[in-house]
Amino acid sequence: MTDDLREQVHAAARRARVAADELVLATRERKDAALHEMAAGLRARVREVLDANAKDLEAGRAAGLSQGLLDRLALDEKRVDGVAKGLETVAGLADPVGEVLRGSILPNGLELRQVRVPMGVVGMVYEARPNVTVDAAGLALKSGNAVLLRGSSSAEHSNAALVAILRDALEAAGLPADGVQLLPCHDRASVRHLITARGLVDLVIPRGGAGLINAVVEQATVPTIETGVGNCHVYVDAAADLDVAERIVLNSKTRRTSVCNAAESLLVHAAVADEFVPRITAALQAHRVTIHGDDVFARQDGVERATEEDWGTEYLSSDIAARVVDSLDEAVRHIAAHGSGHTEAIVTGDVNAARRFTARVDAAAVMVNASTAFTDGAEFGMGAEIGISTQKLHARGPMGLSELTSSKWIAWGEGHVRPSS
Amino acid sequence: MTDDLREQVHAAARRARVAADELVLATRERKDAALHEMAAGLRARVREVLDANAKDLEAGRAAGLSQGLLDRLALDEKRVDGVAKGLETVAGLADPVGEVLRGSILPNGLELRQVRVPMGVVGMVYEARPNVTVDAAGLALKSGNAVLLRGSSSAEHSNAALVAILRDALEAAGLPADGVQLLPCHDRASVRHLITARGLVDLVIPRGGAGLINAVVEQATVPTIETGVGNCHVYVDAAADLDVAERIVLNSKTRRTSVCNAAESLLVHAAVADEFVPRITAALQAHRVTIHGDDVFARQDGVERATEEDWGTEYLSSDIAARVVDSLDEAVRHIAAHGSGHTEAIVTGDVNAARRFTARVDAAAVMVNASTAFTDGAEFGMGAEIGISTQKLHARGPMGLSELTSSKWIAWGEGHVRPSS
Numbered sequence: 001m002t003d004d005l006r007e008q009v010h011a012a013a014r015r016a017r018v019a020a021d022e023l024v025l026a027t028r029e030r031k032d033a034a035l036h037e038m039a040a041g042l043r044a045r046v047r048e049v050l051d052a053n054a055k056d057l058e059a060g061r062a063a064g065l066s067q068g069l070l071d072r073l074a075l076d077e078k079r080v081d082g083v084a085k086g087l088e089t090v091a092g093l094a095d096p097v098g099e100v101l102r103g104s105i106l107p108n109g110l111e112l113r114q115v116r117v118p119m120g121v122v123g124m125v126y127e128a129r130p131n132v133t134v135d136a137a138g139l140a141l142k143s144g145n146a147v148l149l150r151g152s153s154s155a156e157h158s159n160a161a162l163v164a165i166l167r168d169a170l171e172a173a174g175l176p177a178d179g180v181q182l183l184p185c186h187d188r189a190s191v192r193h194l195i196t197a198r199g200l201v202d203l204v205i206p207r208g209g210a211g212l213i214n215a216v217v218e219q220a221t222v223p224t225i226e227t228g229v230g231n232c233h234v235y236v237d238a239a240a241d242l243d244v245a246e247r248i249v250l251n252s253k254t255r256r257t258s259v260c261n262a263a264e265s266l267l268v269h270a271a272v273a274d275e276f277v278p279r280i281t282a283a284l285q286a287h288r289v290t291i292h293g294d295d296v297f298a299r300q301d302g303v304e305r306a307t308e309e310d311w312g313t314e315y316l317s318s319d320i321a322a323r324v325v326d327s328l329d330e331a332v333r334h335i336a337a338h339g340s341g342h343t344e345a346i347v348t349g350d351v352n353a354a355r356r357f358t359a360r361v362d363a364a365a366v367m368v369n370a371s372t373a374f375t376d377g378a379e380f381g382m383g384a385e386i387g388i389s390t391q392k393l394h395a396r397g398p399m400g401l402s403e404l405t406s407s408k409w410i411a412w413g414e415g416h417v418r419p420s421s
Numbered sequence: 422m423t424d425d426l427r428e429q430v431h432a433a434a435r436r437a438r439v440a441a442d443e444l445v446l447a448t449r450e451r452k453d454a455a456l457h458e459m460a461a462g463l464r465a466r467v468r469e470v471l472d473a474n475a476k477d478l479e480a481g482r483a484a485g486l487s488q489g490l491l492d493r494l495a496l497d498e499k500r501v502d503g504v505a506k507g508l509e510t511v512a513g514l515a516d517p518v519g520e521v522l523r524g525s526i527l528p529n530g531l532e533l534r535q536v537r538v539p540m541g542v543v544g545m546v547y548e549a550r551p552n553v554t555v556d557a558a559g560l561a562l563k564s565g566n567a568v569l570l571r572g573s574s575s576a577e578h579s580n581a582a583l584v585a586i587l588r589d590a591l592e593a594a595g596l597p598a599d600g601v602q603l604l605p606c607h608d609r610a611s612v613r614h615l616i617t618a619r620g621l622v623d624l625v626i627p628r629g630g631a632g633l634i635n636a637v638v639e640q641a642t643v644p645t646i647e648t649g650v651g652n653c654h655v656y657v658d659a660a661a662d663l664d665v666a667e668r669i670v671l672n673s674k675t676r677r678t679s680v681c682n683a684a685e686s687l688l689v690h691a692a693v694a695d696e697f698v699p700r701i702t703a704a705l706q707a708h709r710v711t712i713h714g715d716d717v718f719a720r721q722d723g724v725e726r727a728t729e730e731d732w733g734t735e736y737l738s739s740d741i742a743a744r745v746v747d748s749l750d751e752a753v754r755h756i757a758a759h760g761s762g763h764t765e766a767i768v769t770g771d772v773n774a775a776r777r778f779t780a781r782v783d784a785a786a787v788m789v790n791a792s793t794a795f796t797d798g799a800e801f802g803m804g805a806e807i808g809i810s811t812q813k814l815h816a817r818g819p820m821g822l823s824e825l826t827s828s829k830w831i832a833w834g835e836g837h838v839r840p841s842s
Contacts, residue, residue: 021757025780104802110791112801119813120783198638202813217619221638223814244836251838336442358831359446362541370531370834379839380533380830381525392540392623392827393644394815406813409801410779413791415665417672418800 005184009148009193012181013200016121016146019176023144024118026175028095031142034173035091038138039084041165041172046080052161053130060154068258072128073155083134086384090138093383096401097144111412116405118144123183123194123204124386125150125216130158132207137166137180139386143404146176148201150183150194159185195220202406205399207387210314225395227387230260230342231314232372235331235357236280237348238271244369245276245347246283252345252372254287258316260388261343261375265311266322267331273324284320294323311338328353332360339363341390343375364390364397426605430569430614433602434621437542437567440597444565445539447596449516452563455594456512459559460505462586462593467501473582474551481575489679493549494576504555507805511559514804517822518565532833537826539565544604544615544625545807546571546637551579553628558587558601560807564825567597569622571604571615580606616641623827626820628808631735646816648808651681651763652735653793656752656778657701658769659692665790666697666768667704673766673793675708679737681809682764682796686732687743688752694745705741715744732759749774753781760784762811764796785811785818 023031042049053075060070096116103113122145124136133149140147151159159182167177184190195204198221206216210229217224234252236245252263268276273296281300284291291297292306303322310321311334325331328346335344345367346357354368365375375397377385382400389395395403444452463470474496481491517537524534543566545557554570561568572580580603588598605611616625619642627637631650638645655673657666673684689697694717702721705712712718713727724743731742732755746752749767756765766788767778775789786796796818798806803821810816816824 021781024783106800106802110795114818117783217642223644223812225814241836247836247838255839255841354833360442362445362538363829365830365832368831368833370832370837371839373839374531374832374834374837375830379527381527391644393646396828397535397830407817408784409786409796409818410789411786411791411795412775412789413795415662415668416791416795417668418676418792418794420676 005187005189006193009183009190010197010200012148012183013121013197015178016148016181017200019178020118020120020146022176023141023146023179024097024120026144030173030175031095031144032091034141034170034175035087035138037169037172038134038166039087041169042080042084042087042134042162045165046077049080049158049161049165050075050077052157055157056155063154065154069128069154073130073158075130075158079131083131086135087138090142090384093142093401095142096405099402101407108416109413110416113410114407115410116402117408119404119406120202121146121148121200122404123148123150123201123222124207125191125194125204125212126152126207127209127212128152128154130155130162133159133162134166135384136386137163139384139401139404141170141179143401145404146179148181148183148194150191151185153185156185191216192219195222195224198222205387225387225389225393225399226391227389227399228260229314229340229390230262230388231265231312231338231340232261232263232343232345233265233267233335233339234263234345234347234372235267235325235328235335236269236272236276237328237346237350237353238269239350239353240269240272240347241349242272242276242279246280248345248347248369248371249280250283250287253284253289253320254318255371255373257318260314261372262316263345263372264313264315264320265338266320267325267334268322269328269331270324270326277324288318290319292319292321296324297322314340328356332357335361335363342388343367343372345370345372364388426608426610427614430604430611431618431621433569433604434542434618436599437569437602438621440599441539441541441567443597444562444567444600445518445541447565451594451596452516452565453512455562455591455596456508456559458590458593459555459587460508462590463501463505463508463555463583466586467498470501470579470582470586471496471498473578476578477576484575486575490549490575494551494579496551496579500552504552507556508559511563511805514563514822516563517826520823522828529837530834531837534831535828536831537823538829540825540827541623542567542569542621543825544569544571544622544643545628546612546615546625546633547628548573548630548633549575551576551583554580554583555587556805557807558584560805560822560825562591562600564822566825567600567602569602569604569615571612572606574606577606612637613640616643616645619643626808646808646810646820647812648810648820649681650735650761650811651683651809652685652733652759652761653682653764653766654686654688654756654760655684655766655768655793656688656746656749656756657690657693657697658749658767658771658774659690660771660774661690661693661768662770663693663697663700667701669766669768669790669792670701671704671708674705674710674741675739676792676794678739681735682793683737684766684793685734685736685741686759687741688746688755689743690749690752691745691747698745709739711740713740713742717745718743735761749777753778756782756784763809764788764793766791766793785809
């Protein structure tokens with residue numbers, strides 16, 4: 001049974017490779033035509049999608065899924081139109097494939113270029129939201145990759161309906177349907193088979209909670225990119241404008257609490273603690289945020305005392321850990337010890353403090369006098385994103401089209417041979 | 422005992438992190454001063470190095486190491502001067518750290534830049550040659566990284582002498598000695614502890630044979646870059662100039678047989694087989710190359726019949742697998758089935774054939790009318806290289822200084838918060 005599943009995943013990967021060999025040669029015109037076909041197909045066949053989604057929602061309610069999960073799973077005509085619009089946006093973006101990254105004529109006359117090429121076969125492992133199915137397929141196609149989608153079993157019918165439409169659109173545009181394939185989702189083992197299919201799969205991107213990411217990283221032999229775990233800090237410096245600080249803390253924490261770029265920890269310089277601690281406590285509490293504070297914060301009404309565990313927790317809820325630090329260096333050390341390398345922000349009017357913080361903090365994104373919420377592919381002008389990488393290899397921060405590519409060196413000579421050294 | 426070793430490796434990684442936190446802030450001036458100190462130290466203390474090397478050579482002869490391995494292990498005054506010169510070359514290269522990769526002012530006024538930053542703590546696992554110890558330390562330092570070196574036990578004394586000199590030079594330049602550390606080399610387990618030190622080590626580069634690379638990729642939880650396994654092909658097209666073809670095949674195969682960019686396979690288009698097969702057979706045999714051929718090649722005197730295994734073998738010796746193909750597409754399929762994604766060459770006068778080959782072959786480097794031997798960091802103008810990546814993630818082909826870096830997004834605002842969507 002498990003061997004069958006392994007063979008199923010490997011067979012899908014082999015079909016993906018055949019498709020990838022065609023997609024690598026596809027022109028931008030053809031890829032964009034397929035993206036527009038996909039968008040049109042989603043709109044024309046929205047009933048199919050919503051009927052399938054209704055089945056998933058029914059099964060989800062029967063299985064006792066939380067209201068939050070059901071909300072993330074639910075599609076309606078407007079949401080389907082939104083993902084179709086997303087595909088049209090991707091069609092409007094430049095083709096990353098073929099971009100010349102570096103190039104020169106070498107001293108011996110060899111003409112050398114480094115060009116962007118697709119990764120080849122990319123696997124995505126993700127959780128409930130069916131819109132990720134379409135977003136990932138669109139970005140993979142535009143960057144010339146074949147994609148293997150391993151979604152959540154709770155979205156099984158929705159994903160199947162969406163992928164059927166996407167595959168039809170590929171064929172209508174003269175591209176191989178196997179450029180987009182859905183993997184079996186009922187058995188955890190299909191994830192394992194995907195991430196150990198070395199040689200068959202070029203890259204796997206897990207998108208989900210820390211548990212999924214860790215499992216993938218532990219077991220994978222295929223290269224992977226860790227995404228989306230964020231214990232983001234806002235540090236309010238001695239030289240902060242406290243109005244700005246309040247605004248940035250509130251926006252970072254409360255704009256959306258369930259996303260990876262939300263702030264989970266607040267660090268306040270001792271020099272402004274007397275004024276800022278009561279003020280931000282009241283402001284956060286007015287937004288129904290529970291504060292898990294150190295001794296100083298715990299003196300305020302309604303603040304819970306933080307445990308050691310709080311400093312490393314990604315709450316993804318209306319909670320924040322908060323403490324006072326004696327210096328910028330102590331803030332940097334706290335972040336190094338507890339941060340997840342996602343996004344860290346400083347609020348300060350002191351340019352030297354800002355320079356030191358941005359140079360020393362080791363994270364995908366560092367904000368000066370700006371909310372952590374800005375770490376996002378669309379905000380950064382990438383047009384779309386497939387996830388936010390928190391690792392240092394290959395891609396760091398929001399991943400757009402170019403992060404789904406590799407490169408190739410091409411040299412043209414006229415009979416060049418290398419002398420013995 | 423094993424737990425002790427694990428703790429030893431982890432303790433070294435923690436010291437490396439402390440050093441890395443200083444190195445990330447080191448100016449180019451200071452790093453270059455340290456590189457020059459290193460070069461001067463190697464020249465001044467060459468006797469220490471050669472005495473230590475003599476011990477390794479003696480132990481190697483006693484252990485029955487092959488003459489080839491002993492040659493790779495041996496140092497003399499000229500070789501030490503060569504590695505010192507290599508450090509001076511690295512000092513002359515631009516500092517990759519701080520380079521702005523992308524940047525713009527976003528529509529909301531946020532000033533956004535993506536800048537190169539060091540990886541942090543980099544591990545190197547490599548085999549006999551002690552010059553790699555110095556090369557890797559120099560490149561790691563220039564790119565702002567702390568490095569953990571896990572060399573071969575056969576080079577134990579040489580590596581210890583070299584690292585002592587490098588560490589003294591770091592201190593003399595006001596940088597932390599722990600930026601360069603040697604890990605215990607007597608137990609295979611130290612490799613395992615290094616590649617599973619997730620969170621402590623940012624990147625591990627294994628440099629060696631397929632066995633080492635596979636073991637590292639299978640077991641690693643730290644990101645790794647596969648390097649240096651090359652089953653490189655030369656494809657002689659129907660439209661090849663056969664003089665050029667002979668020159669390129671001979672140079673690719675015989676210039677140096679023990680290196681990863683040497684050709685291991687020859688593919689000849691059927692249209693030129695009658696003329697080229699006898700000719701290249703004689704030319705290769707004149708260079709004492711053993712041909713493992715298909716039916717057509719096997720009709721020539723002295724050609725051994727190839728087995729299926731030959732097509733996938735990296736000989737690293739005076740052997741070459743050779744067959745006739747019916748078309749460029751068959752050559753591309755053969756390379757896809759048997760190649761290692763290192764370097765593939767086409768010899769042709771037909772520009773369409775060259776375009777098709779370069780677009781379809783999936784490898785780190787593709788040569789048109791040039792020897793496979795050109796895939797090399799120095800040849801590509803990188804000044805130095807730490808290995809040749811054959812994976813698609815992060816770095817592909819020769820890895821120089823910029824391949825040892827990651828990036829960081831930095832955004833400066835003036836109280837920017839993100840509106841709810």
